[in-house]
Amino acid sequence: MTNHSHPSTTTTHSFKDLISMRQAVQSLFLAISLFMGIMFYLFVAQLESGAMPTLERPPGVEAFLPISALISLKYFLFTGVFNTVHPSALVIFLIVCTTALVVRKGFCSWVCPIGLMSDGLAKIHSWLFKRPVHLPTWVDLPLRAIKYTIAGFFVWSVFFKMPLAAVEQFIQSPYNTFADIKMLDFFTNISTTSLCVISVLIILSIIVKNFWCRYLCPYGALLGVISFFSLGKIKRDKNNCIKCGKCETMCPGRISIMENETINSLECSACLRCVDVCPAPNAIGFSLVSGKVPMDQRKIALVIIAAFLTGITTAKATGHWQNGTRIQAYQEHVLQDRMSSQPPMKIPANTDPEKMKRMIERMRQKKN
Incomplete structure (x- = not known):
């Protein structure tokens, strides 16, 4: 195996630099999400006052409507029509799925606000426990199946059980049309039950790192399945590997890296922690097309940001960004x-x- 297959091992960036860069990208998307959330809140507040809103509804809030996006995808594939109810939901969903074909579940570790929160809770875990708390395999495996079961249920229900007429009816229904307002209401008027569930998930994520992402997130599960066909993969050179185990210790997905030369795990989120923590030159790296295109953290950040900018710009130019609801x-x-x-x-x-x-x-x- 040639050295160019392991592009990131010769980088001069420290592990702190890598985290700072990844978290900078995460923070950028978090800031955008918060800005859109505030603008949407003010938009709805103006509606509730009875006045004609002076603020525009930010289309990007539809990123938080993945079920609507999945149903819109079926409608588009079967009819060729890009529905106007929540078009940006489908646009963002397609962008995210496309990035999974290049940089695996990079969305989870570079974009998703929940991923950023999980990183913070993981730090609290490290402060509280001298050694990481891992569930035994006989518990871990069944729990990991939950997110794939949930994702599979939604895909099966939408694409195989839901008739096209029902799809169109759902898209035009008030439930879907005003799902964004219902989503806002969930957070601004959160119920005691929802607050308790969220609190339990936070506590579990402190005890077991990345509990939500590892066991329950159906979006991440779907991206993991798509990433099985990704161009990007972690490559390990067994001749240069010193088997120190630092890569596996640092991996948030708890992937068995030292047992394989090509890592194609559904849990890999291209965070590159394993690459940067490796002390052995040219032992491990992330690349595209079987090592022909080296990728470091800067290139992954560029791919993700470029994908969003290109997708959203194209959607705006073709009239598939703003919704058509009056x-x-x-x-x-x-x-x-x-x-x-x-x-x-x-x-x-x-x-x-x-x-x-x-x-x-x-x-x-x-x-x-």
Whole structure:
């Protein structure tokens, strides 16, 4: 095996530099997500005030609607029509899946806000425990199957069980049309049950590193399956490897690196921790097309950012970014939702029905 198959082993960047670069990219996407979230919150707040919004609804919030994206993908594949309800959800979903074909589950370790949170919780784990806490294999394997089962359920339900007519009906339904507002409401008016579940997941992620990502995330599971066909792979040169085990210790996916020369694990997120921590020159590296295209952390960051910029720019140019739902429809939905959440008005028994009808009619006229 030639040295050019192991591009990143000769890098002069320290492990701290690598983490800083990866976290810088994660922080960039986190900042974008927070900005979009705030803008969407203000947009909905203006709707709830009854005024015509002066702020635009940020299309990028649809990145958090993966089920809508999956259903839109089936509709597009079977009809050739890019639906206008949540088009950017499908655009972002396609971008993420495309990156998986190049840099594996790079989305998980370079973009996903939950991945960044998991890194932070993993640091707390390291402060609390002298040695990493790993579940035994007989527990770990069944738990890892959960995320693939969930992902498989959604793919099977949408692509094999859901008729095309039902797909179209779902896309046009109020449930899907206003799913972004429901998503915001979930976070701004979180229930006690949801808060308890999230708290438990946080605690579990402190005890067992990357608990959510390793065992429960269906999005990561789907990307893992796609990454099986990825051009990018970790390569290990057994002649240069000194079998120190540092790569496996550092790997968040707990991949058995020293047992293989080519790493094609569904758990690999191209974080490159294993590459940079390796003390042996030319022992391990990440590359494309069987080692022909060397990839370091800078190139992976460039691939991911370029994929998002290219995909979003193309979607904007072709009219597949902004949704087609009218502002008036959003206003009506918010008004109806607010009215339905209020307790019913108690009408005195001696109220004149005709007088009540006239009052309601005047209120309607005033509204119009």
